[in-house]
Each structure stands twice: as structure tokens, then as C-alpha cells.
Amino acid sequence: MRSHAVVAGSAGVVAGLATYTLSLLIARLLLGPSIRIIPNDAAGHVLVGVCGVILLSVFDRVRGRSTRSFAATAATVVAMLYAVPVYEAAARATNGSAYPGLLRSCAGVAAMVAYGVWISLLRRAASRDSECLPAALGGLTIAIGTAFNRAMALASPLAPAALARDAALLLSAATIAAATRASRRVRLQLALGVIAITSVAWIAYITHATSTEPADKPDLVLVIIDTLRDDVFRAVVHETEEGRRFAAAVPGAAWFSHTIATAPWTLPAVGSIMTGLHPAGHGLQRYPGAEISDSVSPLVDSARTLAEELTTQGYRTEAILANVFLLPSTGLGRGFDCYDLLDGGRWKLPLVAWLQWLKVTPNSPVLLRAQDVRVQFANRLGALAGNAQPLFFWLHLMEPHEPLQPQVGLSPDPVGERLPPLERLYRDNVRHALDEVAQMIQLINEHGRWARTVFILTADHGEMFPSDDRQTSVRYGHGHALYEELIHVPLVIHPAGGLPTDRAIDALNSHVDLFDTVAELLRLPRAGHAGNSLAPWLSASAAPSGPAPLASVIAGSVASGPDQRTLRTDRFKVIEFPNGEQPDELYDLAADPGERQNLAGSRPDVLAQSLESLRGEWAARSGVATASRHAIDPATSERLKALGYVN
Secondary structure, eight states: OHHHHHHHHHHHHHHHHHEEEHHHHHHHHHTTOOOOHHHHHHHHHHHHHHHHHHHHHHHHHOOOOOOHHHHHHHHHHHHTTTTHHHHHHHHHTTTTTSSHHHHHHHHHHHHHHHHHHHHHHHHSSSSOOOTTTHHHHHHHHHHHHHHHHHHHHSSTTSHHHHHHHHHHHHHHHHHHHHHHHSSSSHHHHHHHHHHHHHHHHHHHHHHHHHHHOOSSSOOEEEETTTOOOOOHHHHHHHSSSSHHHHHHTTOOEEEEEEEOSSSSSSSHHHHHHSSSHHHHHHHOOOOOOOOOOOOEEOTTTTTOHHHHHHHHHHHHEEEOOOOTTGGGGGTTTTTTTEEEEEEEGGSSSHHHHHHHHHTTOOSSOOOOOOHHHHHHHHHHHTTTTTTTSSSHHHHHHOSSSOOOOOSSSSOOOOHHHSHHHHHHHHHHHHHHHHHHHHHHHHHHHHTOGGGGGEEEEESSSSOOOOGGSSSSSSBBBSOOOOOOOHHHEEEEEETTTTSSOOOOEEEEEEEEHHHHHHHHTTTTOOOOSSSSGGGGGSSSSSSSSOOOOOEEEOOOOOOOOOEEEEEEEEEEEEEOOOTTSOEEEEEETTTTTOOOSSTTTTTTHHHHHHHHHHHHHHHHHHHOOOOEEOOOHHHHHHHHTTTTSOO
């Protein structure tokens, strides 16, 4: 009995480690950069593997059947463990439903039942006592796990490349199962067939929708640095070696000094960049009356994304993102051929969300570093080297988003050493991010594509420091207010071929301007959105005639706290609290750029005029999107808490 217990326990340990190892290998081969090995994750898989053996033993005892061999036990437990990611994937696929909790559970259970039926049919097809059963079960679980993980990485599970890969994986599993009862010669032939089928699927994935003619349109590389406020960005560029290295990498670029985000947090701000619409028009914002850890409203169907537009124009569209909030189910994945939400890759591993729920592994995310984004970018550029299509890459970096991490290998920074520790660490993360972006530009150069690339760098929003001395309940972070440090963001645009010299542009502009700007720079039809194209400022002529300057821009859609919205002109800025939860605020930015003196009481005439303009602009330029509810799954909610989105 003791010997049997040792064998069974060893089989559970092997099954757990095999599942973890296979998952890491699958993610590395098919989904991007390597995932860090975390002892708690490995230990958690071992624990559930042993528990799986115990459950299997109880099940066999109830059925009164003989004990399985070591190999068969381990393989069966691996198959059992993969039922969990099957459930997770099915539940994630139904995240946007009207009744998310019930439907997610039902979909997950249905997927697990179907998976169990498949396992049973496979076991019945193979000889009960066959030692080849582990190969059959292993092949099936690898195929199933890979297919579901792959489906999470791509924007559409129904894309031709996705279907080709799934078909190859499942056919491979079926072939392995059939081979368990075949002769050695037939097994060899089947193995060669599996290799051929998988190779064809991989080639189809790489070359999907490529053209045979050289691209006649520029490439587009959009880099969004999360949580980057404009004043720190400019200080880093002028005062540090890393900042100067970035500036040297984009000679002949336009540097915009008055770019305003449409919202002080990621989802609505990125939604505006990707659609050319204000949050009330594209719909991607906090669901009314809900916390963002619970639900958000996704992009409305009528909001056409930049990726969708570029796809119709023959572009290959790829996203490499480090922010866990940018789930494809928000609608931001629409139009992308490959939508790789990295998040350290850890969320793609089977069982991790379950192990987190059981408190076996930590809830805090494995922070994805900017260099991981760069490595994946290098991989994708290399894979697409022979692709004649024009390319659109969206790269999203998390530094300097909290929790801030110390950065090594930076140059001396005497100015930064005089800052408070928090601000110095933030500044170091900005330096690190800009240095990585400079290396990404070098990669584009090495592939010979820089001369034909439109390069844009911006931020989704800024960040508030305690030293900003705001009279708010939250003195560090973002999403809760509309002050300049939260909505004034950098914007650098390098048109294809570059400008004769660097160009500083002081014109007031907004994130909604980028959609039509891109369309004009890429020589595409203008979309006619709420924005004002900045392309005339990017003419190669020495004295470009820019567009008529905007008189004002608007922003709003906070993530937490009282509802508020703002209108900003070159001089004045008004912040309105439409529900009356706080007094309205008015600032003279020319005399008080730090927004320290509220003039709402002393300048009632300007306040009234500004509020009237704000309400008119809000009604005319925001549009109205019908809010639908998109539930946030518990695992994502936990990651949002770890990143500071939720208290």
C-alpha cells in the first residue's frame, strides 16, 4: 500500500510539473517571450497534480477498477488539469454578455463537459492497458491547451490564421491518438504528417493575408507609454542621457507641447486614440454606477478602430501590449491580426488564475518589462521580414506605471537625486522606457523600414504626485481628477522620411486628433471624426501652414470619484462637477500653470462663460454611446488591484 501511495504521489508530482513545463514551452513557442519561472507557480501545479491523483484514485475505487500504471496515471492527471484552462477560456469568451456571471459559469461547465467526453472517447479508442495511452492523452492536452492559449492571444478566434492553427493542433492530437495502436512504420509516417501539417499551419499564420507586391504605403509604429506626464518627459529628454538618446533616435520629428488626453486613465484615453472619438462617443469607459474592478462598457459597435481601418487598406496589424487592462474583449482588439497582451505571459498559463483564487500563488502580476516588449517586437519584425504588406504596430509599455520598480544600468542623474524618492523612482522608469524605445527604433532601422515609417509616441494619461499638493482624497495615482499632471501628455510624431529639422509645435491638440492625422500621413481616406488632423504641421516645407488652431479641447470620463469634465483653452481651464458633488473650479493657466488658485469665486463671468462653452462642446463633440456592460473577470480584477486601479 505504501509503495502504491509513493508511485501515485510521484505520478501527481510528474503530472503537475509536466503541465507547468508544457505550458511554459507552449507560451514560448507560440505566444511570445519567455515567461519567468516562479517557484510558487511550479509548487502550485505540483499540489494540484497530487490532488488530481487522489481524486483519480477515489474515482477508480468507486468504480472498482484496477489501478493504472504510473505513466497512464500521470497522463490522465495532465488531461484533468487542462480542464481548468478549458473552463477559463470558455468563460473569458463570454465576458461581455448581459448576464456575465451565469453565462460564464454555464459556458465554462459546458466546455469542461465536452472536453471530458473527448477524453473518454480517446481512452476508449485506445487499448485500456496500452502503454501508449500517455502519448495519446499528452498529445490531446497539448493541442487543447495550446489552442485555448493561442485563442486568448489573438483578437479573433475565427481569424483564418487562428482556424488554421487550431485545425493543425487538433489534427495532430487525433493523429497521435491513432498512432497508439499502429505499427512503427505507420507511426513514423503519421509523425512526418504531423510535422508537415504543423509547418503548413505555421507558414499560413506568418504569411496570412500578405501581398506579393511591394507596399506603397508607409508603416505605422504607435508607442504608448502608460502613465507618462508631459513635464517629467520633457525634463528627462533635456536632462538625462537616456532622454537625449531617444531624441537622437527621432531626428526630424515634431514635438507637440500642448497635447491633452481625453481621460485620466487608460481605457477611455486609448479608446480615443484608436477611434478618434471622445469617450462618450466610443463608449469605452467606467460603466455608470460601477467600479472599474467590476465592469466597464466596451467600445460600441459603430466605433471603427484604427486597426480595422488599416486592415481594409491592406495593412498587417499587430499589438504588443503590457497593460492587463487592454483585454481584447474591451473592443480594442478589433481589427488586429495579432493582439498579444503579454502581462508577463503568466495569465496565459493554465491553472494560474485558479491557483491565485486558492491563494497558492500571489495575486500580484509579474511585471512585464519594456525590454520584454522590445524582444517580442524584434521577434515579430523578424518573422514579418518577408511580408510585403505595410505594417501597423501598437506597442504599449507599462513603465512608469505603479508599482514602480528600481531600474539598473541607468546613467548618472544629478537632477533626479535631488527629488523625493517616489518621484526619483518614477523618473528612472521614464528614463528606462525612453531608452527601450530608442532601441526599438534601432530595430526598425536594422530592418531597413525607418525611412518608410510614421512613428508616434504619446502617453495615455499622466500621474499625480504627493508633491503636487492637490486637495483630493487620492494624492498619488491617476483616474480620479482632471488636473494638468493627469491629462497633459507628450506627443512626438516622426513622419516617414522625417522633417528637415526638429519642430516644436505649441498648438493645442487632443488625442482625438491622432486618428485623422494618421489617415492623412498614411495617405488614406480621411475618417471625418471629431479630431483636427495635425498632418499639415508635419509638412516638409520650412514654414508649414498648420490647421486652424483649436480654441479648446475637452476631457472627462474619470475612473473613480465624483463625475467631472473639463474644457481647456490656451489660457483658461474650467472643471465642472455636473452632479454638484464638489464646487466647480476655474484656473488661469497663463498666470497659474500649476492650477493652485481657484478663480471660480472671483471671476464669475469667466466661470459662467467657460461652463457654457464646456456644455456646448460636450454635447456637440462627445456624441452619445449606448453603454453596454462588460464584466471584469475575478483574475483581471485582482491584477487591477495590484496595479493600483482599485483600492
